[in-house]
Amino acid sequence: MLALVLPRHWHLRLFLRPTDCISHLLQEPPFWEADAWNQQQLIGLWREGKPLIPQILAYWSRYTERYALSRVCVVDFSMPGMDGLQVLSELADWPGARVLLTGQADEQVAVRAFNRGLIDQFIPKQTQDISRRLIEAVEHLLFSSHARxxxxxxxxxxxxxxxxxxxxxxxxxxxxxxxxxxxxxxxxxxxxxxxxxxxxxxxxxxxxxxxxxxxxxxxxxxxxxxxxxxxxxxxxxxxxxxxxxxxxxxxxxxxxxxxxxxxxxxxxxxxxxxxxxxxxxxxxxxxxxxxxxxxxxxxxxx
CATH class of the missing domain: 3.40.1350 (Trna Endonuclease; Chain: A, domain 1)
Known part of the structure; x- marks a missing residue:
């Protein structure tokens, strides 16, 4: 369903098994680190007198690996074997944003998780027009700068x-x-x-x-x-x-x-x-x- 409704201009990876998703995302932190280091180098050279704009243009052209970094992870709370919060707890070193899909019985759990900063957004699955809500939430998180x-x-x-x-x-x-x-x-x-x-x-x-x-x-x-x-x-x-x-x-x-x-x-x-x-x-x-x-x-x- 997600593959059908989410925008075609988004780069998506869709996992049926939570363990496969965890395994994939835990491979990413070194690449996030490398990308942050590349950006820090631009600022360091700017401090030494090199203009920023040409450096940014060169970075945009050279480092296409950044497109593949997962910016947002969306998980269902109710899954066989492990729930969504257990999945996200395995991703402590992954620096992206987190969205939790919840059923009616899970909403209080989601509220507590949100208040504790474990997730960035939660969306009840019984929400009318859930696809629009999900798209808006992910789009907002995709567009938000990573804190670092x-x-x-x-x-x-x-x-x-x-x-x-x-x-x-x-x-x-x-x-x-x-x-x-x-x-x-x-x-x-x-x-x-x-x-x-x-x-x-x-x-x-x-x-x-x-x-x-x-x-x-x-x-x-x-x-x-x-x-x-x-x-x-x-x-x-x-x-x-x-x-x-x-x-x-x-x-x-x-x-x-x-x-x-x-x-x-x-x-x-x-x-x-x-x-x-x-x-x-x-x-x-x-x-x-x-x-x-x-x-x-x-x-x-x-």
Whole structure:
């Protein structure tokens, strides 16, 4: 049933036997560690003066193994031999998120497990439209940053930038924007913005600017050859220039200006989206959609 109703753009592994699922997931922690180490290396090189954006693009293109890491595990509470919580207790070293499917008789057990932090979500099987509920729960967990990764990348932000992003209106706006447009994204502080990639491997830069920083941006734009009405639009916050993006990519192309929009509540943070040149982007063959097409067809492992 799950194989039929869950989105085709998700990479799924379906296990009939809990022991097989446990065995598979317990092979993953070393690969999670390797991926975290690779990301930490990018930040370490950035601290030494190497721009982050080209490094992230190279990482996205090179390390397709990250697509195979299981981000969410969904288990039924009632199973022969061992229940769902017993399965999850065997996975203490596996760092992904956990969802428990429960029957009516199991709900109090699930509530206690949730309160103890043993599971991230539970869904009663008698819920109307359970497939929609399950998809929404898994999608939310897939899109949530792993705590370790979030901590690493948060270190690239200033205190002011972190405070801006924690604003509930900004946080919700960015979450919805990224979920709508990208399968992967990362928020960085230098330059300040969000680098995102869609399933086809196309990359875009969501530049973030405070209104207090518009004058400094206009000054940089003027030095880069922007003049006249374009400068006035930058100062007014109606358009933004991709100067720092082009500096990070060592691009010799002319500065691009794009219409600005409010990120969250009007009057606060501003944003504008810029396409990242193809020659700087990841290899399309290593995009998520191409990788997924190369995987075996979805089946239940018995």
């Amino acid at each position: 990764h979030a901590q690493m990348w948060r270190s690239t932000l200033t205190q002011e930038q972190s405070a801006l992003l924690r604003n509930p209106g900004v946080d919700a706006w960015l979450t919805n924007f990224c979920l709508k447009h990208w399968v992967e994204h990362v928020v960085i502080g230098a330059p300040f913005g969000v680098l995102g990639m869609d399933a086809a491997g196309k990359v875009a830069w969501l530049q973030l600017e405070t209104r207090q920083g518009l004058q400094a941006l206009a000054e940089l734009a003027e030095l880069a050859g922007v003049a006249g009405a374009d400068l006035e639009e930058i100062r007014a916050g109606t358009r933004l220039a991709d100067i720092e993006l082009r500096q990070a990519l060592s691009s010799s192309h002319p500065v691009s200006l794009m219409n600005a929009f409010a990120v969250g509540e009007p009057g606060g943070l501003l944003g504008a989206v810029f396409a990242v040149e193809t020659r700087n982007g990841p290899d399309p063959e290593n995009s998520y959609s191409r990788w997924l097409a190369r995987q075996p067809k979805r089946h239940v492992q018995d």
